[in-house]
Amino acid sequence: MTLVLDFETRAPYLSGFHNGARPVSVGLEQPADSFARERLLDEAFGAARFDKTVERLRAGRKPARGLSLAAKRADSLVGTLRLWHIMAGGVPALLLGPLVVAKACRSQGIGRALMEEALGRAESIGHAAILLVGDAAYYEPFGFSRRHTLGLSLPGPVDERRFLGLELKEGALNTASGLVTASGAREYLAPQSAIAVRRAA
Numbered sequence: 001m002t003l004v005l006d007f008e009t010r011a012p013y014l015s016g017f018h019n020g021a022r023p024v025s026v027g028l029e030q031p032a033d034s035f036a037r038e039r040l041l042d043e044a045f046g047a048a049r050f051d052k053t054v055e056r057l058r059a060g061r062k063p064a065r066g067l068s069l070a071a072k073r074a075d076s077l078v079g080t081l082r083l084w085h086i087m088a089g090g091v092p093a094l095l096l097g098p099l100v101v102a103k104a105c106r107s108q109g110i111g112r113a114l115m116e117e118a119l120g121r122a123e124s125i126g127h128a129a130i131l132l133v134g135d136a137a138y139y140e141p142f143g144f145s146r147r148h149t150l151g152l153s154l155p156g157p158v159d160e161r162r163f164l165g166l167e168l169k170e171g172a173l174n175t176a177s178g179l180v181t182a183s184g185a186r187e188y189l190a191p192q193s194a195i196a197v198r199r200a201a
């Protein structure tokens, strides 16, 4: 399903029902979005994004099916959000992020639209819990809380106040204890890329 935002009211509309002057659609990311997505991530985080602890849970893995979202104005990518499969101390869960909206398009409700679409899709697919590392002030209004991650640790350094969880099914994280590990399907490395990686090593 595609969501369209009316920028006059910030109200979400289903595709085809918007009446805004500058609508933004939220839907599944397409392969052709990948270059623009990399640019958005570079603009937001720079090369440091590859050093983040959560990147260890994403590198070399495919994102969760149906949970790579793109926000577009006309044909331009203005926002991105992906979720990833993880094991949260023995409990299957999702890792949310990165969430980025183009600088020129912030504070227009696009981040919220991406979040709401992602949480709704994750719940409807049957996922039970989501973890993330991010600003509590932004994510708490969506229901994320530090209390769900108190028994969990990440595979690297992190500001623990930013390590948050959300239960889509009540009690899903009650028994979550220990290390968070990657559990997504491994990404296929094209033969040329594999050669490049071996040469660089």
Ligand SMILES: CC(C)(COP(=O)(O)OP(=O)(O)OC[C@H]1O[C@@H](n2cnc3c(N)ncnc32)[C@H](O)[C@@H]1OP(=O)(O)O)[C@@H](O)C(=O)NCCC(=O)NCCS
Pocket: 044, 099, 100, 101, 102, 105, 106, 107, 108, 109, 110, 111, 112, 113, 133, 134, 135, 137, 138
């Ligand atoms: C965080 C981000 C995705 C929000 O996107 P957005 O489209 O601007 O979000 P929304 O329009 O739904 O909400 C904007 C509101 O969230 C607030 N907000 C943005 N970042 C915030 C943060 N880190 N902490 C608390 N509030 C934040 C804004 O102040 C804004 O408030 P306003 O509406 O009163 O002006 C965007 O600012 C961004 O891409 N930031 C850089 C990358 C990043 O930090 N990603 C999140 C990782 S923690």
